[in-house]
Amino acid sequence: MxxxxxxxxxxxxxxSISRQLTADFVAQWQAANPADQITVRDLAVDQVPHLDSNLLGGWMTPADQQSAAEQAALKLSNTLTDEVLAADVLVLAAPMYNFAIPSTLxxxxxxxxxxxVTFKYTENGPQGLLTGKRAFVLTARGGVYAGSALDHQEPYLRQALGFIGIHDVSFIHAEGLNLGEEHQQKGISAAKAKMAEVA
Incomplete structure (x- = not known):
């Protein structure tokens, strides 16, 4: 499991097309892996604060010297990190906003x-600690950007995930969604076909 x-x-x-893709992916995954445990964190419902002085203080200040705000920020960060540590498979749904990922992500x-926790610094540079995990990234894009210089989603997410040791990453793009109904259906169909292969 x-x-x-x-x-x-x-x-x-x-x-939301990305939410539609996620629902389809999860349904296919559960059909193929019925014993697996699915946990969903919705960043639009339970918003995660931006990096701020309270979080930095929670990370860097000794526990007996932390303010209440620093303790609360650290508690949330620990919860989010524990979820990632416990996961064998990570699924990121990422619509493209202004050529990149949403600020919530x-x-x-x-x-x-x-x-x-998820990476460490060594004399040879940073080393990811989350080896052995798989990740799938489901994107929804108004235009067609895969492989172009305007795609700041895939390169960034590959680097960020690789930085913590997750190198087995599959991207599933639904593109051309704002280029007319024909392009939209083609983009969604292509993404669903790719999902059927990997799920």
Whole structure:
């Protein structure tokens, strides 16, 4: 049995293509792996604060010297990090906002990319500690960006996930969603076909 952690990051709760892709992916995954445990964290519902002085203080200040705000920030960061540590499979749903990932997803990453927990510094440079995990990234894009210089999603997420030791990453793009109905259906169909292969 595997633990699957799903991270939703679309600001739209209705009519979201990335949420539609996530629902389809989870349904296919559960059909193929009925014993697996699915955990969903929705960043539009339970928003994660941006990196701030309270979180930095929670990480760096001795426990007996932390303020109440620092303790609260650290508690949330620990919860988010523990979810990632417990997961065997990570599923990130990432609509493209202004050529990149939503700021909510960036905030989540800022909480879970933690020195000494998900990566460590060595004399040979940083080393990821989350080896052996798989990740799937489901994107929804208004235009067609895969492989172009305007795609700041895939390179960034590959680097961020690789930094913590997750190198087995599959990207599933639904592209051309704002280029007309034909392009939209083609983009969604292509993404669903790719999902059927990997799930």
């Amino acid at each position: 595997a633990n699957v952690l799903v991270i939703e990051s679309s600001a739209r709760k209705q009519g 960036k905030s989540w990453l800022d909480h879970v990319l933690r020195a000494g």
